[in-house]
Amino acid sequence: MLNVLFIQETIKEMMFMSSYWEEQSILNKMKNKYSALTSWDENKTFRYIQDSIEKMSKKYYQSKVQGAINWVEKCHSPLNEKYNKTLEKIDLSFKAKNMTELYETVAAFEEIINEIIKEYKNAVLLANEIKTSIYNLIWDESTGFYEIKDTSININIEKIFTERS
Numbered sequence: 001m002l003n004v005l006f007i008q009e010t011i012k013e014m015m016f017m018s019s020y021w022e023e024q025s026i027l028n029k030m031k032n033k034y035s036a037l038t039s040w041d042e043n044k045t046f047r048y049i050q051d052s053i054e055k056m057s058k059k060y061y062q063s064k065v066q067g068a069i070n071w072v073e074k075c076h077s078p079l080n081e082k083y084n085k086t087l088e089k090i091d092l093s094f095k096a097k098n099m100t101e102l103y104e105t106v107a108a109f110e111e112i113i114n115e116i117i118k119e120y121k122n123a124v125l126l127a128n129e130i131k132t133s134i135y136n137l138i139w140d141e142s143t144g145f146y147e148i149k150d151t152s153i154n155i156n157i158e159k160i161f162t163e164r165s
Helices: 002-016 026-038 042-062 068-075 077-095 099-129 157-164
Strands: 137-140 145-148
Touching: 042 077, 042 099, 068 077, 068 099, 068 137, 077 099, 077 137, 099 137
Parallel strands: none
Antiparallel strands: 137 145
């Protein structure tokens, strides 16, 4: 009888104790890491934004596309709109103190920067090919091609893109 009571008491105690394995489990480590990542800390947030901007800035300058954002503002309105909306979302997530949303919007911003770099490089190639300024190329969303602002240039851009592919 004593053994049965002892076993019952031991089982009860074990039910309320957390084992070493529970505390070291991958799930608990992930929960703790996620909690640390998503908890709002203004210093951590500023550091994260600063590091992200520094990383994107480094890529931007290494890509040798200085002036790309200025060009997008003037010549590629759909991409400019995505860029501005993403900046607004970053601002809103910061104001809402929502780290998860901030991580998502900073990642989206990085994708927009990559898209701007790619589009700018394509436009530079095209402008060089038709011997005009990149600022003479205006993206036409309805056709999916660039229109040339300079009317003295008469060239079939669709043909150039087809030949290049």
